[in-house]
């Protein structure tokens with residue numbers, strides 16, 4: 001069996017660590033590229049959501065590299081996400097009859113980790129538990145990598161980009177809990193800003209795949225960093241794993257905060273999107289960047305709630321929807337205008353106070 005999973009931005013090495021720890025033979029997915037998107041679009045139903053198309057493209061690339069067992073998140077309520085794995089399974093089987101899809105149950109994680117995985121890989125539940133623990137520990141490292149990189153980019157973009165690749169390689173290589181702890185210490189030293197603070201900070205909210213996957217969102221964190229804005233984020237593999245295991249307090253906080261603008265959950269992550277925007281406001285960020293796939297119904301509802309939130313609080317919100325035609329130039333122009341606005345707004349407030 002040659003297992004694979006969809007590429008997931010900087011969190012990919014943490015997922016890889018899980019599979020390595022249970023002794024699976026892994027075909028590592030390629031970073032999301034133009035070709036990944038083109039492949040996904042070619043084999044997907046036209047009106048399906050973008051995360052379906054991009055993850056399918058990622059699977060097709062892994063299939064070309066010899067993968068035969070595909071692990072895909074599954075089981076969302078009130079949302080098309082619940083059908084992703086059925087449909088992807090059918091498409092992949094049409095391409096190669098030997099393909100097998102293993103749905104990763106989002107609402108029955110204990111069943112998935114301690115019943116499904118031991119059966120699929122013929123290992124003990126203890127070994128899966130060890131692998132799960134390693135993935136959690138490594139996802140702390142990948143999250144800190146992204147946080148440190150975003151902060152340094154906003155302070156010294158050139159140095160951050162110089163350090164990015166060698167530091168990421170160190171993150172990828174750290175395989176044991178002791179190596180991961182050492183890498184975290186090194187990471188803090190490498191990405192230290194020596195007291196320099198970014199001029200402005202923005203909170204990133206939205207549909208989970210588009211907030212996590214830099215290839216899919218055209219690396220808007222890099223663009224914002226280039227413009228001198230630090231990108232803060234709540235969504236990461238670490239938080240998602242904790243959420244699935246029922247121990248992530250930030251998700252409960254977001255749902256509680258969202259209640260003012262969105263009482264009922266319309267599906268997907270709309271409640272978290274709105275709740276996180278309110279949380280960032282409490283942290284005094286200068287603006288909110290909201291990202292989502294063009295046809296995403298829950299995030300379009302969140303968009304309306306965010307507009308009301310922005311009108312009432314004065315917090316600038318930039319909403320960006322993505323489809324296969326999204327232009328990188330158009331994205332950069334919008335980000336430039338937004339960062340310019342929040343910088344001027346901040347300077348104006350300082351002058352007003354002083």
Ligand code: SF4
Pocket residue numbers: 049050051079080081082207267268269293295296297298299
């Ligand atoms: S959250 Fe949005 S993008 Fe994701 S599956 Fe649901 S409708 Fe599609």
